[in-house]
Amino acid sequence: MSSKIILSAPLVLWGLAAFAEGETPDASASETPATATASQDVDLAAAEQIFKKSCRACHGNKAQGAASYPKLSDKEPDYLAEKLERYRAGEKFGPNSILMIQNAKKLSDADIANLSVYIATAFD
Amino acid sequence: MFHSMHRSTLPVVASLLAGTAIMSSQAFAQSGMNTTSLQSEVVLDGLENPWDMAFLDDGTMLFTEKCKGLSVRMPDGSVNALYGVGETEGYADNGSDLFCEGQAGMMGVAFDPDFSNNRRIYVYSTSNMSDPHTNRLMRFTVNDDFTGVADRTDIVDDVPYKMAASNHPFGGPGAHNGGRVRFGPDGALWLTTGDTHNGEVPQSPTMMGSKVIRIDTDGNAHPDNSPPEGFDTRTYTYGHRNVQGIAFHPETGQAITAEHGPWHSDEITILQNGGNAGWDPRPNMAGREDCPDNYCGYSPNQEEGMNRYERAAYMPMTDFDTYPDAMPPIWNNNGWSQGTSSAAFLAGDAWGDWDGAMVVGIMGIGFGGTPIGQRIDVIQFNDDNTDVEDVTEMTLPMEPGRFRSVVMGPDGSLYTAIDEGTIYKLTPGS
Numbered sequence: 001m002s003s004k005i006i007l008s009a010p011l012v013l014w015g016l017a018a019f020a021e022g023e024t025p026d027a028s029a030s031e032t033p034a035t036a037t038a039s040q041d042v043d044l045a046a047a048e049q050i051f052k053k054s055c056r057a058c059h060g061n062k063a064q065g066a067a068s069y070p071k072l073s074d075k076e077p078d079y080l081a082e083k084l085e086r087y088r089a090g091e092k093f094g095p096n097s098i099l100m101i102q103n104a105k106k107l108s109d110a111d112i113a114n115l116s117v118y119i120a121t122a123f124d
Numbered sequence: 125m126f127h128s129m130h131r132s133t134l135p136v137v138a139s140l141l142a143g144t145a146i147m148s149s150q151a152f153a154q155s156g157m158n159t160t161s162l163q164s165e166v167v168l169d170g171l172e173n174p175w176d177m178a179f180l181d182d183g184t185m186l187f188t189e190k191c192k193g194l195s196v197r198m199p200d201g202s203v204n205a206l207y208g209v210g211e212t213e214g215y216a217d218n219g220s221d222l223f224c225e226g227q228a229g230m231m232g233v234a235f236d237p238d239f240s241n242n243r244r245i246y247v248y249s250t251s252n253m254s255d256p257h258t259n260r261l262m263r264f265t266v267n268d269d270f271t272g273v274a275d276r277t278d279i280v281d282d283v284p285y286k287m288a289a290s291n292h293p294f295g296g297p298g299a300h301n302g303g304r305v306r307f308g309p310d311g312a313l314w315l316t317t318g319d320t321h322n323g324e325v326p327q328s329p330t331m332m333g334s335k336v337i338r339i340d341t342d343g344n345a346h347p348d349n350s351p352p353e354g355f356d357t358r359t360y361t362y363g364h365r366n367v368q369g370i371a372f373h374p375e376t377g378q379a380i381t382a383e384h385g386p387w388h389s390d391e392i393t394i395l396q397n398g399g400n401a402g403w404d405p406r407p408n409m410a411g412r413e414d415c416p417d418n419y420c421g422y423s424p425n426q427e428e429g430m431n432r433y434e435r436a437a438y439m440p441m442t443d444f445d446t447y448p449d450a451m452p453p454i455w456n457n458n459g460w461s462q463g464t465s466s467a468a469f470l471a472g473d474a475w476g477d478w479d480g481a482m483v484v485g486i487m488g489i490g491f492g493g494t495p496i497g498q499r500i501d502v503i504q505f506n507d508d509n510t511d512v513e514d515v516t517e518m519t520l521p522m523e524p525g526r527f528r529s530v531v532m533g534p535d536g537s538l539y540t541a542i543d544e545g546t547i548y549k550l551t552p553g554s
């Protein structure tokens with residue numbers, strides 16, 4: 001069932017981050033793991049596995065958002081990576097921080113890079 | 125959903141095209157000759173958090189979307205948007221006081237059993253008409269061609285709403301509203317409510333959260349309700365956490381709830397008139413000390429996963445030590461909480477051995493090592509209809525989702541809404 005597609009993210013993606021919901025990236029955001037690996041292959045199959053296990057039940061099967069959990073599929077990879085990195089660091093922001101911190105704390109830099117691209121591109 | 129098994133290195137643009145093609149499959153059937161051989165059909169898609177449905181015999185289906193409003197799908201498949209939440213565009217009329225926030229918004233819906241004569245329907249929604257805001261059960265009449273509603277009367281206007289964020293998981297405003305609206309075989313109107321992350325609400329005799337309410341269609345207490353002395357007489361049962369499922373046993377007529385547990389112990393309970401469900405998340409009692417924002421519902425450890433039985437020992441879903449006469453659950457989901465939301469009874473010969481069994485929709489959760497568990501369970505009762513005899517996970521012919529609502533249709537099919545935006549029809553195979 002799992003996708004075995006492995007894609008290489010073009011560098012141009014990283015120049016298009018929109019930073020939705022009015023949040024302005026701080027200095028550290030420009031050094032997120034996703035950005036750091038921009039020139040590397042992005043393993044979307046690995047990201048899909050994480051998405052199905054840790055993200056889908058709340059955010060929906062297409063990351064379209066569900067119940068009180070926000071839509072992710074319309075976000076840019078940089079936005080998602082920055083949020084995941086902040087949650088991984090234990091920062092609380094938003095009503096579901098406790099859930100996100102627990103899910104993000106086990107992610108590696110590569111996981112965050114992969115997930116960010118996967119979520120932003122797989123469901124368009 | 126992802127059927128592609130090829131391996132390649134492609135530009136992202138190509139992945140978008142592939143994704144579109146892969147997503148196009150909507151319905152497919154299983155083979156086999158038993159009651160697990162279901163066919164699924166997408167009834168409506170692209171909805172925004174569909175929450176509940178109600179049917180007439182001809183297939184007319186009311187449905188709610190949490191942040192958008194009330195609509196009706198006619199037997200010919202056309203949809204009329206009837207009553208919008210707030211200023212949502214495209215509806216024949218709007219409730220300017222209605223709003224959505226977090227888990228709150230437009231929720232349960234029901235047709236009056238005498239709809240053919242009185243044209244009445246009932247809808248439960250969050251409203252800012254009062255301050256603090258409340259959840260309200262509204263009564264409307266529907267016009268002859270189902271293009272509009274009128275005569276809004278708020279027959280319940282005082283179900284608590286969580287106004288401010290708190291230091292809890294899912295701690296935003298709007299948590300735990302209950303929300304299911306059903307008519308029982310006794311002709312009474314039933315409404316389920318939630319604890320709003322407020323430790324005082326569940327055992328409160330007067331705050332109408334954490335209750336199963338039984339009333340008439342004007343909002344008056346049912347004369348046979350028998351809560352403890354001093355309780356609001358609309359109370360049928362109290363001490364619940366967040367009841368989103370209620371259904372009535374086809375043989376006994378008893379009201380049975382399906383309830384979402386606190387990171388442990390989802391419960392199914394056969395209600396007893398005046399009974400206490402035993403949820404009491406107050407701090408500084410039952411062996412507990414202070415808890416975040418005076419609500420122990422996720423204690424003793426709300427920051428990370430822990431053994432579910434240790435959680436249950438500290439903050440029981442049904443506290444028999446404090447309330448020895450509490451209503452005993454007949455199912456506790458093997459100690460897990462996975463987002464149990466809704467309940468219905470299957471009806472019709474086509475369901476075979478499952479005819480008369482209860483189905484429970486489970487939304488799934490992904491936290492602290494709990495299996496996600498998105499599914500519909502089939503709950504079969506014993507011969508006396510007093511206990512659960514067997515539980516079978518329904519083999520679904522489509523991807524699982526956040527099963528918010530399960531409702532029997534007049535055609536003998538089971539309809540289910542998932543938060544992701546789809547209403548499916550599940551029909552037994554032949």
